Amino acid sequence: MPKPNKKEFNRESLLNQGVVLFMNQGYHGTGLQEILDAVNVPKGSFYNYFSSKEEFGAAVIQHYIEPFISRLSLHLQQSGSDALGAIRRYFDELIVELEENKFKGGCLLGSLMGEIGSTSDVCQQSLQSAIARYRDLLQSGLAQAQQQGSVRTDKTPEEMADLLINTWQGALLRMQIEKSSAPIKQCCHDLLNDFFIR
Amino acid sequence: MPKPNKKEFNRESLLNQGVVLFMNQGYHGTGLQEILDAVNVPKGSFYNYFSSKEEFGAAVIQHYIEPFISRLSLHLQQSGSDALGAIRRYFDELIVELEENKFKGGCLLGSLMGEIGSTSDVCQQSLQSAIARYRDLLQSGLAQAQQQGSVRTDKTPEEMADLLINTWQGALLRMQIEKSSAPIKQCCHDLLNDFFIR
DNA sequence: TTAAGAAATACGACCGGTCGTTTTTAATTA
DNA sequence: TAATTAAAAACGACCGGTCGTATTTCTTAA
Numbered sequence: 001m002p003k004p005n006k007k008e009f010n011r012e013s014l015l016n017q018g019v020v021l022f023m024n025q026g027y028h029g030t031g032l033q034e035i036l037d038a039v040n041v042p043k044g045s046f047y048n049y050f051s052s053k054e055e056f057g058a059a060v061i062q063h064y065i066e067p068f069i070s071r072l073s074l075h076l077q078q079s080g081s082d083a084l085g086a087i088r089r090y091f092d093e094l095i096v097e098l099e100e101n102k103f104k105g106g107c108l109l110g111s112l113m114g115e116i117g118s119t120s121d122v123c124q125q126s127l128q129s130a131i132a133r134y135r136d137l138l139q140s141g142l143a144q145a146q147q148q149g150s151v152r153t154d155k156t157p158e159e160m161a162d163l164l165i166n167t168w169q170g171a172l173l174r175m176q177i178e179k180s181s182a183p184i185k186q187c188c189h190d191l192l193n194d195f196f197i198r
Numbered sequence: 199m200p201k202p203n204k205k206e207f208n209r210e211s212l213l214n215q216g217v218v219l220f221m222n223q224g225y226h227g228t229g230l231q232e233i234l235d236a237v238n239v240p241k242g243s244f245y246n247y248f249s250s251k252e253e254f255g256a257a258v259i260q261h262y263i264e265p266f267i268s269r270l271s272l273h274l275q276q277s278g279s280d281a282l283g284a285i286r287r288y289f290d291e292l293i294v295e296l297e298e299n300k301f302k303g304g305c306l307l308g309s310l311m312g313e314i315g316s317t318s319d320v321c322q323q324s325l326q327s328a329i330a331r332y333r334d335l336l337q338s339g340l341a342q343a344q345q346q347g348s349v350r351t352d353k354t355p356e357e358m359a360d361l362l363i364n365t366w367q368g369a370l371l372r373m374q375i376e377k378s379s380a381p382i383k384q385c386c387h388d389l390l391n392d393f394f395i396r
Numbered sequence: 397t398t399a400a401g402a403a404a405t406a407c408g409a410c411c412g413g414t415c416g417t418t419t420t421t422a423a424t425t426a
Numbered sequence: 427t428a429a430t431t432a433a434a435a436a437c438g439a440c441c442g443g444t445c446g447t448a449t450t451t452c453t454t455a456a
Contacts, residue, residue, distance in 0.1 A: 007431095024316060024317070025317055026224065026225075026226055026312070026313040026314065026317075027224075027226075027227075028224055028225075028226035028227040029225075029226040029313065029314070029317065031414065031415065031416085032415080032416065032417095033414075033415085033416095041433095042432080042433050042434070043416095043433085043434085043435095044418095044432075044433045044434055044435080045431095045432060045433055045434095046416095046417095047416095047417075047418085048431070048432065048433090052416080052417080053415095053416060053417090103316075104316055105316060106312070110312050110368070110371055111312030111313060112312075113312075113371040113372075113374060113375055114224075114304070114308050114309030114310075114311075114312045114313060114371055114374075115224040115227065115309060115312060115313045116224065116227070117371065117374040117375045118222060118302055118303060118374050119222070119223055119224075119227065124375050127375050128375050128376070131372070131375070159384060159388070162372070162381065162384065163365070163384065163385070163388055165368070165372075166365055166368030166369045166371070166372050166381060166385065167361070167364055167365040167368055168368065169367070169368035169371055169372075170308070170363070170364030170365055170366065170367035170368030170369075170371075171364045171368075173308055173311040173312055173315065173364070173367055173368075174311075174329070174360070174363075174364050174367075176311060176312075176315040176316050177311055177315045177322050177325045177326050177329070178326070183360065183364060186357060186360065186361065187361070187364065190357070190361050190393075194393075195388075195392075195393050229440070229441065229442080230441085230442065230443090231440080231441085231442095239406095240406070240407045240408065241407080241408070241409090241442095241443090242406070242407045242408060242409085242443095242444085242445085243405075243406055243407065244442095244443090245443075245444085246404080246405055246406070250442080250443080251442065251443090
């Protein structure tokens with residue numbers, strides 16, 4: 001019989017809900033009770049899944065970044081000779097989704113970097129590794145684009161990947177308080193259609 | 199005799215401490231008690247100065263941005279025919295100070311945008327106006343630089359000011375978790391010494 | 397100038413609630 | 427029955443905010 005594996009299901013549900021609530025209300029602004037209620041897991045059971053809120057937060061961060069890496073990775077391997085186009089299409093997809101969400105909550109990584117990046121070592125390390133993985137992928141895409149001749153070669157792929165990530169993060173913050181997608185659109189335009197090509 | 203004006207002094211002390219603690223621990227991560235203890239103001243007195251924690255947060259935001267506007271403004275009016283140089287020197291100053299602080303706490307605006315930008319209307323508006331004032335000043339500086347021939351003219355000063363602010367914010371977040379000034383240095387270099395000049 | 401009255405501020409105790417976590421009990425499995 | 431896991435109950439600490447009251451400051455009138 002297919003074991004329901006309720007434990008793994010609950011764990012996943014908690015992580016999913018953690019992403020949503022941490023993104024909308026922040027880490028300290030979200031109580032465990034709120035997360036547990038949303039997925040119908042008793043409070044006493046939480047510590048069967050995670051050893052503390054802090055460790056849970058670190059796990060939420062890793063859980064959050066996974067889909068983004070998968071999607072960007074897919075875009076890159078699909079469009080063989082147009083890596084820059086793949087990156088453009090990937091961010092365009094994100095913009096569409098952010099507009100659908102009415103600009104509620106930008107990027108969990110950005111929000112948590114500011115809120116607990118300096119106070120929680122565990123979460124800081126998780127943020128570091130999440131961003132590093134994301135950056136490495138973006139960097140490899142930009143390196144491809146350089147070889148394909150669509151991106152300037154007088155800057156390293158790493159430098160450009162970092163710049164793109166940082167500007168994107170800042171633009172997401174602006175988007176939230178301006179309630180407009182203009183900042184993120186301009187971010188992509190300025191970098192992907194101007195600065196990175198020469 | 200010089201009137202002590204204890205009220206105004208206490209109010210200022212609370213705002214100063216609010217900046218420090220909100221920056222290091224976030225809004226929800228900082229209790230009123232902690233702020234009050236640090237400046238020796240009793241709990242019951244807080245609400246003679248501010249009507250709620252939320253309004254206090256909004257006031258802290260305005261209090262925070264003021265020195266930055268003054269400093270940038272001073273740099274701009276001091277260097278008559280080199281507005282771009284003034285902007286460069288202003289950011290270089292910030293970088294030095296951030297390095298001295300060992301990268302603890304980047305920018306209060308960035309942190310609070312992510313944490314409460316979507317949940318507190320009062321603070322969201324305060325963040326909006328603070329950033330708008332800062333952006334307008336930076337924009338006027340870039341416009342000067344354009345007239346002086348040191349900055350490209352095929353982009354509007356507004357667009358460049360927004361890009362610089364957003365990238366700077368993102369770089370500050372990265373700085374915090376990487377514990378390195380490399381992101382903010384690269385931000386200034388990429389924009390002020392490359393993208394903005396042609 | 398002074399006395400009296402009104403208003404604002406100072407202050408600590410305390411409110412109901414929620415926080416993250418631990419301990420204890422109940423249920424399940426071996 | 428013994429061992430393992432789930433969940434309920436309880437824990438102290440702390441949250442933002444309110445209370446009554448004591449003190450100061452400001453306003454007014456004599």
